[in-house]
Amino acid sequence: NGQGTVFKMGIDGRGFKTLHEFHETTPRNDVNDDGARPAAAPVLGRDGALYGTTNIGGKFGYGVLYRLATDGKRFDVLHRFQRSGAGFAGNGVFPQGVLTQGSDGFLYGSARQGGAYDGGILFKIGEDGTGFTVLHTFSDPRAESVDGSLPSATPVFGEDGQLYGVASAGGAGGMGTVFRVIPDGSKFFLLHEFSAPDGKLHNTDGGFTQAGLMRGRDGAFYGVTTGGGLNGNGIVFRLAMPQVN
Helix, strand or coil, X not given: CCCCEEEECCCCCCCCEEEEECCXXXXXXXXXXXXXXXXXXXXXXXCCCEEEEECEECCCCXXXXXXXXXXXXXXXXXXXCCECXXXXXXXXXXXXXXXXXXXXXXXXXXXXXXXXXXXXXXXXXXXXXXXXXXXXXXXXXXXXXXXXXXXXXXCEECCCCCEXXXXXXXXXXXXXXXXXXXXXXXXXEEEEECCCXXXXXXXXXXXXXXXXXXXXXXXXXXXECCEECCCCECCEEEECCCXXX
8 A cells, every 4th residue: 555564574584474554545634544654663562462653644644553463463553643623732643763661561652743832742551552641742843942852762761760762853952852751751851962063064962863772781872863973964872871860
């Protein structure tokens, strides 16, 4: 249908199999039943099923969160993202990062837009699709923000059990932020604001993150930016595990 698939393949390149083909969407509003154009790979849940998101599609056209059996025989939509009325308030739209599962069994993710200011959200949801909770609502990407906006990837858990992630815009320099958030959403900490660029998008520490963080064996976090740096073409960075407040 031209809207993407979920597949599996052996590590030797053999046994390629399509597990699910997303349905065609309507031309004007990207609406269908099961989502479309997944922008990130699914993750394997504790129950042995695959969990993932689609960037668009679903009943409202703004993406879905789905569960899929590893043999492809059962596909369930657990959550449909949607706007709330004519405004942006609601549970976020256009999810695109890989989900991560916490020790509490909940799946954690991000939606790039939507929320009260259309700057995106962080959320958690149970494996059965219940308990959807907005953990943090990011600021308006069109205005100077304190926390950043447009989260580009799902946060990952640190050794301290807290979530660490990146936003691709906002912050004092307008080029994104690195943050930490308590899994229940009660506290949000700003760890780094990428500095403002010069006229050619050059700076010292990069900006415009699109990929998430990776936790290294040393406990530090590693990431990349698509812009900024001395040449304006991005950097690879390391962030030491911060002191927990």
